[in-house]
Amino acid sequence: MTRRPTDGRQPGPGGVAERGSGWWFRPVPLARIAVFRTIAYLFIPIDVFLTTAWVSAHAAVPTEYYQPLTIAEYLPLPTPTSTVVHVVQWALVAAALAAATGRAPRLLGTAVFVLYFEWMVIAMSYGKVDHDRIAFLVALAVLPTIGRVRWRDRRSSEAAGWAMAAVFVTVMLTYFLAAWAKMRFGGWDWATGSTLTRAIVRRGTVLSDWTLEVPGLLVAAQWAMLVLEFASPLILLVRSDRARVALVVFLLGFHVAVFASVKIIFLPHCVAILSILPWERLPDAVHALRDRIRRPAGLAVGPAGAAPPG
Known part of the structure; x- marks a missing residue:
C-alpha cells in the first residue's frame, strides 16, 4: 500500500488529481452566489428588451426560414410561431424577475434557464450565431443547483464553488475557442489580414478612426488578440480576491475598449x-x-463604536 509523500516531495498523480478536485470544489461563500444570482436574473429583462430586442422580430418571420441549431434538432422544441415567441419572451421576463427575489431558487432558476435556452434557440436559428452567450447560459444552468441563500450568508459551500468554477472555465473557453475558431476558419491570414481594418471602416468611431492611419498598428493588435486569447487558460490560476478584481477590470476594460472602437459589446458575457x-x-x-x-456629521466614533463622552 503506497502512502502519499509527506516530506515535501512532489505529489504523485493522486496528488495532482486531488489538487484538481480541490480547485473545482473550493468552497465559495454563499453570499457570492446570492449577489451574482440577483445580477444575472435582473439582467435578463435588459437583455430581452434591449440587448436582443431583435429576437422578438422573429415572431413575424415565416416559419419555413427557421433552421434550428443542431442541439435543438434533438429536443422537442416548438417551431417559433408568433405565439410561441411572445409566450417565451414574457414568461422568461416574469420568471427572471421572480427568481431575482431569491424565492424558490431551484424551481424558478430552472424555469429561467429553460426559457432562456429556448430564447437563444429562437435567436440563433436564422443563420446568425453569437459566441457571447455560452458563459451566461452556463451561469443560468448552474445557479439553480444552489439552494436558498442570502446576501449576508456567512456560510461557504463546495457546491457553490463548483458552480462558480464552471462559469469561470466557460468564460475562459469563450476566449480560447474564439482564437481556435480564428485559426480554423481564417488561418494565420486572420492575424496578418485586414480584419480590424474592415471592422473600423464599417463601424469605427472617433476613438478608433485614427488607427487606420498608423501602418502596422492594427495587424499588431490582431496578433496581440490571438496571443491573449490562446493564453486565456492562465486566468484559471487567479486565486486571491485582489487578483480576481484586477482580472475582471482587465477583461471588462477590454470589452469597453472594443465597444469604444467598433461599437460591439458582449453584455451577457460581461x-x-x-x-x-x-x-x-x-x-x-x-x-x-x-x-x-446616517452618522451625524462631525460625530466621532471610538474604537468600540460609541461616541466619546462630552
Whole structure:
C-alpha cells in the first residue's frame, strides 16, 4: 500500500488529481452566489428588451426560414410561431424577475434557464450565431443547483464553488475557442489580414478612426488578440480576491475598449465575467456606507463604536 509523500516531495498523480478536485470544489461563500444570482436574473429583462430586442422580430418571420441549431434538432422544441415567441419572451421576463427575489431558487432558476435556452434557440436559428452567450447560459444552468441563500450568508459551500468554477472555465473557453475558431476558419491570414481594418471602416468611431492611419498598428493588435486569447487558460490560476478584481477590470476594460472602437459589446458575457468577483464583500460594504451616511456629521466614533463622552 503506497502512502502519499509527506516530506515535501512532489505529489504523485493522486496528488495532482486531488489538487484538481480541490480547485473545482473550493468552497465559495454563499453570499457570492446570492449577489451574482440577483445580477444575472435582473439582467435578463435588459437583455430581452434591449440587448436582443431583435429576437422578438422573429415572431413575424415565416416559419419555413427557421433552421434550428443542431442541439435543438434533438429536443422537442416548438417551431417559433408568433405565439410561441411572445409566450417565451414574457414568461422568461416574469420568471427572471421572480427568481431575482431569491424565492424558490431551484424551481424558478430552472424555469429561467429553460426559457432562456429556448430564447437563444429562437435567436440563433436564422443563420446568425453569437459566441457571447455560452458563459451566461452556463451561469443560468448552474445557479439553480444552489439552494436558498442570502446576501449576508456567512456560510461557504463546495457546491457553490463548483458552480462558480464552471462559469469561470466557460468564460475562459469563450476566449480560447474564439482564437481556435480564428485559426480554423481564417488561418494565420486572420492575424496578418485586414480584419480590424474592415471592422473600423464599417463601424469605427472617433476613438478608433485614427488607427487606420498608423501602418502596422492594427495587424499588431490582431496578433496581440490571438496571443491573449490562446493564453486565456492562465486566468484559471487567479486565486486571491485582489487578483480576481484586477482580472475582471482587465477583461471588462477590454470589452469597453472594443465597444469604444467598433461599437460591439458582449453584455451577457460581461455579466458572466462578474461571477469572478468576491461579491460576498458587497453587503458589508453597503452596510458600512449606510452607517457612515446616517452618522451625524462631525460625530466621532471610538474604537468600540460609541461616541466619546462630552
